[in-house]
Amino acid sequence: LEHIKGQLAFTSNGISGKGLKAKLLGAPVSVDVSTDVSAGVTRVSMNGPIDVSGYVAGAWQGTTSPLSGRSDWNVLLAIGRLKGRNQVPDVDLTLSSDLQGIAVDLPAPLDPRGQ
Numbered sequence: 643l644e645h646i647k648g649q650l651a652f653t654s655n656g657i658s659g660k661g662l663k664a665k666l667l668g669a670p671v672s673v674d675v676s677t678d679v680s681a682g683v684t685r686v687s688m689n690g691p692i693d694v695s696g697y698v699a700g701a702w703q704g705t706t707s708p709l710s711g712r713s714d715w716n717v718l719l720a721i722g723r724l725k726g727r728n729q730v731p732d733v734d735l736t737l738s739s740d741l742q743g744i745a746v747d748l749p750a751p752l753d754p755r756g757q
Contacts, residue, residue, distance in 0.1 A: 648661060708748050
């Protein structure tokens with residue numbers, strides 16, 4: 643996440659911000675940040691399009707990636723409260739997309755269009 647623009651509010655209970663703008667993997671995203679004090683979690687929610695071909699290009703060294711296209715994604719990062727010094731917080735990352743706009747080009751018999 644880079645080039646973050648917007649206003650964050652810090653309190654003794656946490657952090658909040660709505661409608662922040664940023665770039666994730668080079669694509670523009672909208673970002674919301676909030677702390678749920680009762681659950682002890684700060685959530686960072688990001689929404690926007692991601693170009694899959696650029697993201698996975700490094701995974702296919704020497705060959706062409708079978709994935710291409712752009713799709714809207716939702717990313718939710720939940721960071722738990724620190725329970726003490728020198729401790730690592732619980733972190734949960736959830737990615738979701740309907741994958742509309744993503745093409746998969748695999749050889750037979752793996753090609754989903756061949757069914």
